[in-house]
Amino acid sequence: MGERFEVSRRGFLTGASTAAALVALEGCTGSTSGGGAGVSGSTMEDVPTSVPRLAGQRPDPSQAAGTNLIPEIQHIVVVMQENHSYDSYFGMLGRGDGFTLDDQGKPTATNADADGNEVRAFHMANTCQAHTVTQNWNSTHLQWNNGAMDGFVRTSKAAGMGYWDGTDIPFYYGLAQAFPVCDRWFASCMGQTYPNRRFLFCGSALGSINTIGQTDLPAPKNGTIVEALNRNGISWRDYNHPFPSLLLFASVFQANIDKCPPIETFFTDAAAGKLPSVCFVESDGTTTSEEDPQDISMGEAFTARVVNAVMHGPNWAKTVLVFCYDEHGGYYDHVAPPTAVPPDDIAPILTVHPGEHLTGLPALLPGDYARYGFRVPAVVVSPYARPDHVSHVVRDQTSILSLIEHAFNLPALTNRDGAADNLLECLDHSSPPAFLMPPNLPAPKNTTGLPLCTPGQPGPIPNPQG
Numbered sequence: 265m266g267e268r269f270e271v272s273r274r275g276f277l278t279g280a281s282t283a284a285a286l287v288a289l290e291g292c293t294g295s296t297s298g299g300g301a302g303v304s305g306s307t308m309e310d311v312p313t314s315v316p317r318l319a320g321q322r323p324d325p326s327q328a329a330g331t332n333l334i335p336e337i338q339h340i341v342v343v344m345q346e347n348h349s350y351d352s353y354f355g356m357l358g359r360g361d362g363f364t365l366d367d368q369g370k371p372t373a374t375n376a377d378a379d380g381n382e383v384r385a386f387h388m389a390n391t392c393q394a395h396t397v398t399q400n401w402n403s404t405h406l407q408w409n410n411g412a413m414d415g416f417v418r419t420s421k422a423a424g425m426g427y428w429d430g431t432d433i434p435f436y437y438g439l440a441q442a443f444p445v446c447d448r449w450f451a452s453c454m455g456q457t458y459p460n461r462r463f464l465f466c467g468s469a470l471g472s473i474n475t476i477g478q479t480d481l482p483a484p485k486n487g488t489i490v491e492a493l494n495r496n497g498i499s500w501r502d503y504n505h506p507f508p509s510l511l512l513f514a515s516v517f518q519a520n521i522d523k524c525p526p527i528e529t530f531f532t533d534a535a536a537g538k539l540p541s542v543c544f545v546e547s548d549g550t551t552t553s554e555e556d557p558q559d560i561s562m563g564e565a566f567t568a569r570v571v572n573a574v575m576h577g578p579n580w581a582k583t584v585l586v587f588c589y590d591e592h593g594g595y596y597d598h599v600a601p602p603t604a605v606p607p608d609d610i611a612p613i614l615t616v617h618p619g620e621h622l623t624g625l626p627a628l629l630p631g632d633y634a635r636y637g638f639r640v641p642a643v644v645v646s647p648y649a650r651p652d653h654v655s656h657v658v659r660d661q662t663s664i665l666s667l668i669e670h671a672f673n674l675p676a677l678t679n680r681d682g683a684a685d686n687l688l689e690c691l692d693h694s695s696p697p698a699f700l701m702p703p704n705l706p707a708p709k710n711t712t713g714l715p716l717c718t719p720g721q722p723g724p725i726p727n728p729q730g
Contacts, residue, residue, distance in 0.1 A: 317682035319467075319486055319608070323670045330496030331673040336648060336693065338582035340671060342544045342664055343570050344464065345563055346457065346553040347399065347593025350447060350639035355385070356429040357440055360447035360654045361599060363427075373598055375417040375425055381728030383422045385596060389723025391432050391709065391716055393556040394423035397594030401473045401612075402622050404454040404592075404637065405629045411600040420594040422725045427595075431709075433560065435568040436641070438706040439587065443699070444644045444653040444690040450601050451591040451637025452660040452680070455612075460590040460637065461509045464661040465489055467678035468607040469633060476617045482610065486677045488516055489542075489665055490523070498672055499540035503530035505548045530570070537578030542668055545570050556593060557720035561710035568708040571645060575702035585645040586664055586687065592638035601636040602658060607680035633680075636660055644690040647697035657685050 315323075322329055332338070355363040355371060363371035363385060371385035399407075403419040416424035430437035452463035459469035466484035490510065493500045502508040502520075505527035510517045517524065527546070533539050547553045547566045554563035567587065574585050614628040622628065642659070662681035669676060669686070676682030692698065710716050717723075 317676045319678050319682055320675045321682060322673050322675045323686075324673050327673055329492075329673055329675065330498060332671065333673050334671050334688075336582060336691075337584050337671045338541065339539045339579050339584070340542045340664075340668055341539070341570075341574055341583060341585040342464075342542075343567055343585065343587045344461070344544075344661075345547060345567065345587075345589050346549070346555040347397075347591060347595075348554060348560075348589050348641060349592035349595040349597035350449075350599070350641055351385070351597045352427045352592075352595035353433065353436065353641045354440060354445065354447075355427050357437060357445070359441070360445050361656075362447075363598070371427070373425070373596065375414055375596060377417045377421075377728045379728070379730075381730045383417045383425045383726055383728050385425045385427055386726050388426040388428055388432070391428065391561040392559045392719050392722045394421070394426075394722045394725065395557040395720050396421040396423050397556050399456060399592055399594040400622070401455055401614075401631065402625050402629050403594060405631055407594070407638075408454065408601065413596075413598055413600055416594070416596040417728065422728060423722065424594055425596050426722070426725070428560065433564050433709065434706040435564050435571075435708040439571065439645065440641070440643050442651075442703045442705065443646075443649045444655050446588075446642040446644065446655045446657070446659060446690070448599075448639070448656050448658045449588060449642035449663075450604075450639050450658065450660050451589075452604075452662060453633050454601070454631060454635065454637045455591070457590050458512060460661060462512055463607070463680070464590075464664060465509065465513065467662050467665055467676070467681035468610060469612070471610045471613040473612050473614070473628075474617070481613075483515075484513075484677065485608065486675070488513055489668060489674075489677065490520060491516060492674045492677070493542060493668075493672075494520075496672065496674065498542065500542040500544075501525060501530070501533075501540050502544045502546065503527050504544075504546040507549070508546060509544065531573050534573040534577040534579070539574075539577070539579045539583070541672070554589075557722075559710070559715040559717055559719055561708065561716050565708040565710045565713070568705075571705075575645070580702065581647055581697075581700060583646060584648075584667065584687070584691070586642070586667070587645060588642035588661070588664075589640035590661070592640055597638045599639050601638055603634055604636045604660065605680050605683040606632070606634045607662075607678035644687055646691060647700045648691040648693060649699055650690060650692045651698045653690065655690050657689055659685050659687070663687055 406415040552566040662684040665681035666684040666686040
């Protein structure tokens with residue numbers, strides 16, 4: 265989430281085809297007539313994987329909204345953790361587009377500080393993090409540097425070049441080795457947690473760029489995904505501890521408090537085979553989200569518990585679980601974010617708020633929502649997942665919206681989720697499900713329930729070298 269996570273997040277929550285083709289079609293909308301959550305005779309083979317839609321258009325206009333177009337998918341589980349780039353976690357995975365290695369098997373990637381002294385990508389000494397990494401609007405744009413990807417040390421200091429590997433996060437490595445890993449999954453925008461999580465729920469940042477202020481945003485023109493689910497009688501829950509992301513939409517949260525139960529309810533529902541059609545499963549933002557300066561092993565243990573509860577529960581046979589991160593957290597990645605379909609006509613609100621850290625600059629840098637943020641780790645977990653598959657399809661958080669919309673024939677909320685790939689490329693419907701019997705995955709590094717190191721004390725960090 266970024267600077268002063270514990271203050272800004274908790275304080276806020278408790279207080280409150282091509283882009284050109286899409287633009288050319290602006291103003292066209294599909295029918296949005298209602299309908300019950302019926303089940304058609306369709307299969308995954310019948311559902312297009314990447315046909316662009318505009319806001320308001322359903323995947324299958326010939327069938328009512330709420331129709332289950334893909335009977336193999338009855339449950340979609342979303343686990344979105346905090347603030348890590350693809351390279352910082354999966355750069356050493358050995359599959360997917362990770363680090364380039366030298367003849368000693370060490371990454372060759374470097375970034376320089378303001379004086380030109382370089383820091384080479386290095387293995388973090390433990391699973392705790394420094395509190396120097398930053399991914400606010402200015403820092404992210406400076407890290408990107410028009411595609412040079414060379415500003416990480418200048419903004420996040422040397423810690424921005426740190427990474428972890430399978431010795432630190434063995435469950436994540438096992439998960440990404442067994443199931444499809446997506447090495448072109450980008451954050452939805454070059455902003456912090458709040459704008460990226462708004463993309464997850466409504467397909468737009470609504471003008472937000474940070475986690476400070478910006479509470480007077482416009483309402484989503486076409487509402488949120490949970491409102492679309494409500495309209496069509498499709499069950500959902502936002503399981504959380506202690507605050508759900510749905511609080512970013514205060515009125516929607518107030519109208520759906522009963523659908524935002526505590527996290528332990530998720531494990532009860534999973535064991536009983538009572539998972540809703542769509543569920544968001546959220547970690548504790550202060551201990552298990554993997555936000556700096558936390559011990560990431562605590563977050564890995566949380567995710568492992570969630571994934572194992574799903575894989576070994578009665579609903580597994582017809583479930584897709586999407587595991588990803590909201591944004592990169594200020595950590596290095598070598599792949600420059602490509603352009604993206606603008607979600608709507610709402611521009612970023614480039615206003616400095618009290619307490620906002622601007623990386624030494626006097627004002628906010630220009631930018632828009634027509635480019636993704638940096639890559640994040642992402643894995644698609646399902647009985648129908650393609651074995652030994654690495655997906656290179658460009659995606660962002662709105663691919664989750666697209667999956668939900670294609671599963672239940674819901675209209676796109678914005679042009680961004682309408683253009684987003686729906687993740688079905690990661691699933692194989694042509695043969696019996698490869699993972700109907702769940703694989704044996706490594707245990708998480710931390711099985712103690714307590715930090716393995718002191719948060720904020722990551723051990724030795726290399727000094728920049730001239």
